[in-house]
Amino acid sequence: MLKVAVVGVGAMGRNHARIFAEMPQTHLAAVADLDAEAAAQVARTYKAEAYADFEEMLTIERPDVVSVAVPTRLHRPVAVAALEAGSHVFVEKPLALSVTDGQAILDAARRTGRKLAVGHIERFNPAVVELKRLLDEGQLGRMFQLRSRRVGPFPPRVEDVGVVFDLATHEVNILEYLTQARITSLYAETQREIHAAHEDLLSGVLKFSNGAVGVLDINWLTPKKFRELTIIGERGMFVVNYLTQELQFFENSSASNGQWEGLTALMGVSEGRVVKYELKRKEPLRAELEAFISAVVEDHTPLIDGAEGLRAVLLAEKIIESGRTHQIIRLT
Structure with a gap:
């Protein structure tokens, strides 16, 4: 023990x-x-x-x-x-x-x-785990856009960082994980409205190496807490609710009918089935800590190791830099 x-x-x-x-x-x-x-x-x-x-x-x-x-x-x-x-x-x-x-x-x-592991807890959310499995199976096809909405009231407990380090680090880590692609450039607008020292609002645009576009909507200024992720691709749209651990798929019937190849702009996208996945809910923190203990006992690399945690910190620094300079930041 x-x-x-x-x-x-x-x-x-x-x-x-x-x-x-x-x-x-x-x-x-x-x-x-x-x-x-x-x-x-x-x-x-x-x-x-x-x-x-x-x-x-x-x-x-x-x-x-x-x-x-x-x-x-x-x-x-x-x-x-x-x-x-x-x-x-x-x-x-x-x-x-x-x-x-x-x-x-x-x-x-x-x-x-x-062993060193970093607590990116949403990676252990059952909805994210299932979404990753479905994406890896190719259910969505090519990704077009990923949109993260992580907003809510100001948390008085957070004093030493702003929303970028506290909240955006969740999303940039998840988005690179789900796309299996690196963020190659980013642009951010940040503002400080009520926090004493740090930004409490972020609107950002990300470009991934696979061609997908990411959108970040993150703040501590919204009276109601929302934690949502939407991914649009060839075959439809996935929607994740982190809070309720729900995952839905909105099908593009044009793609499901084999009409996607050679679609013209006039044909567009049409609404198909809506699938709500039945997921077994689990406390993500428990799953995360159990996985770390397994990595220690079985002597393997943790799912989110130090290098991946450091990548999220780097991206947070670049987002803050872009918000300060109002410039596009390109990453190698």
Whole structure:
């Protein structure tokens, strides 16, 4: 059984502690947080040890696995210290506050030979898992456009990053994963309306190496929370609702009737069947942490490893740069 510690017991860290305490392969040995009372409360709930100093915790407990759920600005020092203490490390998304910090975490993982995974939780959403399977089977045909809508009210808990690092990193990672293509250029408009220091609105356009176009609609200014992904292609349109874990396919009957080849502009696209997939709902965080523990036990690369987490950080930096300069950014 693996000995696990969680550093940071805010909203997300508490869930990490709960899941690790329940998993048969893990023993939640300790939690650490600068808020000593918060750490003590979680520790009491799951019969773990509480620490205000995470470095003291690493020295005394020597955990096999450390889950990092602290504010983004602290990811580098906490993750590097845990790796150098000999622990395998899971870091909540985004990997780091900058590419430089993220690379330092990757370097520590390679130097120590420890596993490093990054918490891009939507990759474990049952609707996304099924969508990926269907796309790989060719059900959509060639992709034309991917549109991500991730909007909702302002979250007071997020202070050290804006919507690009907090929310857009979800989408750029998912879109490159689903398309199996790299983003080759991007353009973004960003604004700060109510956040004290960072952007809280993003409208962006992405171009992929396979020719598809991506559209990002992301903000902390919408009174109602929406988490949606739409993909349009030759044979129709997939729609994902991340929140309800629903996946639907709206068929292009022209394509299903074999009329797509040689279609003229006048023939266009016609409405066909609507298919709603029956999916077994699962808590994505549990699936994500179970997958990481499996990677540690079975000694294989995590699904979202450090390199992939670093790619999302790079894209976030480029989006912010484009929003600041109002220029198209081209990526090699």
